[in-house]
Amino acid sequence: MAEAPATLRAQQHAFTAHLRDPQAVSAPAGLDPRRVAVYQRLLFNNLLGLLSTGFPVCMRLLGEPAWNTLVRHYFATHRCQTPLFTELAAEFVQWLQAQPTLPHPALAELAHYEWVETALYQSSAEPLPAPGDVDPLRVPLQRSPLAWPLLYGWPVHRLGAEDAPSALPSEPTGLLVRRDPDGEVRFAALSPLAVHLLSRIGEQPGLDGHRYLQQLATDHGLGADALAEPGAALLQQFLRAGVIGPLAPPH
Numbered sequence: 001m002a003e004a005p006a007t008l009r010a011q012q013h014a015f016t017a018h019l020r021d022p023q024a025v026s027a028p029a030g031l032d033p034r035r036v037a038v039y040q041r042l043l044f045n046n047l048l049g050l051l052s053t054g055f056p057v058c059m060r061l062l063g064e065p066a067w068n069t070l071v072r073h074y075f076a077t078h079r080c081q082t083p084l085f086t087e088l089a090a091e092f093v094q095w096l097q098a099q100p101t102l103p104h105p106a107l108a109e110l111a112h113y114e115w116v117e118t119a120l121y122q123s124s125a126e127p128l129p130a131p132g133d134v135d136p137l138r139v140p141l142q143r144s145p146l147a148w149p150l151l152y153g154w155p156v157h158r159l160g161a162e163d164a165p166s167a168l169p170s171e172p173t174g175l176l177v178r179r180d181p182d183g184e185v186r187f188a189a190l191s192p193l194a195v196h197l198l199s200r201i202g203e204q205p206g207l208d209g210h211r212y213l214q215q216l217a218t219d220h221g222l223g224a225d226a227l228a229e230p231g232a233a234l235l236q237q238f239l240r241a242g243v244i245g246p247l248a249p250p251h
Contacts, residue, residue, distance in 0.1 A: 113156035128245035149198035
């Protein structure tokens, strides 16, 4: 009784191996080539459509022929860890980040940037409550789970535009991506220092703003109070936007 399931599994593996990479793997014997071709087109076009919709700027950056070749290589070589269509984009980003070479050096960062918008839009996290009248310098802080500070080597928000750089800039690009209460995902440019500040608040919640600014200054070889004035204004701005808020004491 065990032989039939084992035989069936072997047939399925041989068939799917061919569907993934029909140029390198022959179809199992006895199958109608026309019907096999239908399955080939159906599976690949479904994946191509999903990724093209999720990463339109990546596709535009590479051009359609190179993009199709990349997706074909992904389909042939990657074994997905999730059965959920909504999580395939994240796996594609991880796959790009692991590749030793890519058709464009900015592709992995650009794909991550495009994925972030979808990930935040679909997130089940809740925004922080209204902070009230508080001084962010003097209260323990936390970062909203719907506000992501990001630092990229490439100016990913400009890639695909006519003025996009063709070489890696000398300075990194800082961005804040957040989902506002109206459900819209919005992007804003940040200095690298501001990205580090928000990252620290997210990674180590519970300190007051004055302490975070002192740590940031020390980390960058500045005087302890070098960021006090501009940092206070920045924290107030983040507080008003719901990017940070007071950390509620444990019940």
